[in-house]
Amino acid sequence: MKNTVYRKLKTKIISGELLPGSILVEREISDEYGLSRTPIREILWKLTSDGLLSKEYSKGYMVRKISLEEIFNIFQSREGIEGIAARLACQKGDAEFFANINKIKERIQEIDIEK
Incomplete structure (x- = not known):
């Protein structure tokens, strides 16, 4: 709880x-x-x-009030972490992982077309 x-x-x-x-x-x-x-x-x-x-x-x-500098630092840190996570996922991913990535990509393209 x-x-x-x-x-x-x-x-x-x-x-x-x-x-x-x-x-x-x-x-x-x-x-x-x-x-x-x-x-x-x-x-x-x-x-x-x-x-x-x-x-x-x-x-x-x-x-707390978060300053623009803190927000910038958060996004900058997140950008670095997400890049590393994506690289590691691609290095360690199996066939099922890449199949799921392709499904997500196709869904994003469908949503883009709908707009």
């Missing part, structure tokens, strides 16, 4: 459902998800260490 709540909160932050500057209060989250405050505190601490929240001692946890 704790991992589920962590993923839900992380998704809400990343999707923008929880806007930068939003305050998250342990008690309210505990009530909403039916977990005691200790696991909620651990979840909020993990989101803080992930860089998504900051601890506001008088208020609770606040959704």
Whole structure:
């Protein structure tokens, strides 16, 4: 359950459902998800260490504002990781893997034609 709540909160932050500057209060989250405050505190601490929240001692946890530089760095890192992952997948892929890749490619072409 704790991992589920962590993923839900992380998704809400990343999707923008929880806007930068939003305050998250342990008690309210505990009530909403039916977990005691200790696991909620651990979840909020993990989101803080992930860089998504900051601890506001008088208020609770606040959704961080992410700078353009941080966004650029994230995309740059992702670009590098995805390139490596694609290369490794091609090196280690079997016939079934390449058949699935071809199906995906064909579906993308169909969608492109539909537009």
